[in-house]
Amino acid sequence: MQALYFLKPGQFEWREVAMPRLAADTDAIVRPLAVARCDLDLYIATGVVPLPGPFAFGHESVAEVIDAGPAAGVVPGQRVVVPFQLSCGRCDACRRGHTGSCDAFPPLANYGLGGGPRTDYGGALSGAMHVRFADHMLVPLPDGVDPVAVASASDNIADGWRAVGPQLAERPGASVLVIGGLAQSVGIYAAGCAVAAGAGRVLYLDDDEGRRARAAALGAEAAPLGLRDGRRASELFDIVVEAAGTAEALAFAIRSAGRNGVLTSVAIHLSPLTPVPLTEAYYRGLTLVTARVDSRAHLPAVLGCIACGKLHPEHVTHRVAGFADAADAMADPGPKIVFVP
């Protein structure tokens, strides 16, 4: 089969690789039907985030099961969402919901993001993927949901959800502020998830007009960020999401949180040291969360929200392209591309 390999910034190559085969009763082999470009993929492809190639690329996918072991919990023909992080569902970390740091795999065990010869688990831009612990990993695609619409659920939609969904369950009707930017689609998804989860007010701030329009399409109020105009938003918010990835935006986010607010920073801050106004955070009783999403743990809630018609992630997708065009399209600056075979 063919698989797309990232070699170095600006350079990809389709390679002929062996078809994966079942190795355990709980394994499944799946064929990707729709693969979304993760926000991080753009930065790997363009060298903003340096990752050494070569490795198989693509990690957000909806797929069809084509082979399954007797204890895989799925059958050929079934459509499933494949979380980007590999996890077992059985260890202490998984049982606590930390499926992004499963004890059964080395740290950062992901599809499509490399990690070395023994930890390249294959990529989604390929003919097939090998899924271990499929009985836990694979989440059935709800009936009537378009694989192209939810291809990003594996990672970025789940990432947006985790920053607002559980928080709103604890504080129904709370106000939500999202500061968009670097993690382009995650910020927009977070705004849409907040609307879908019944937030009182959802304000999306971003200097990019295109992203603002997509957040508005998901039901959020959208306005320019205009960081220079002030040290914080014009009012304070219960729940804040920082997807901008800059120190200025993080400080703005902290100062825009109300008493006992919760701020989740979903962007990867690339600078090794980020100044944080921690004293201000302390006095407002702020809870500051920063970590990779535990995507598998949030998928049922995310897919439930989409299946019942409250969240429309397709409004974030700006382009649908064929697998054959993936290498050329990877540096497209827009917020979300979905590739189909």
Ligand SMILES: [Zn+2]
């Ligand atoms: Zn990702």
Ligand SMILES: [Zn+2]
């Ligand atoms: Zn585990």
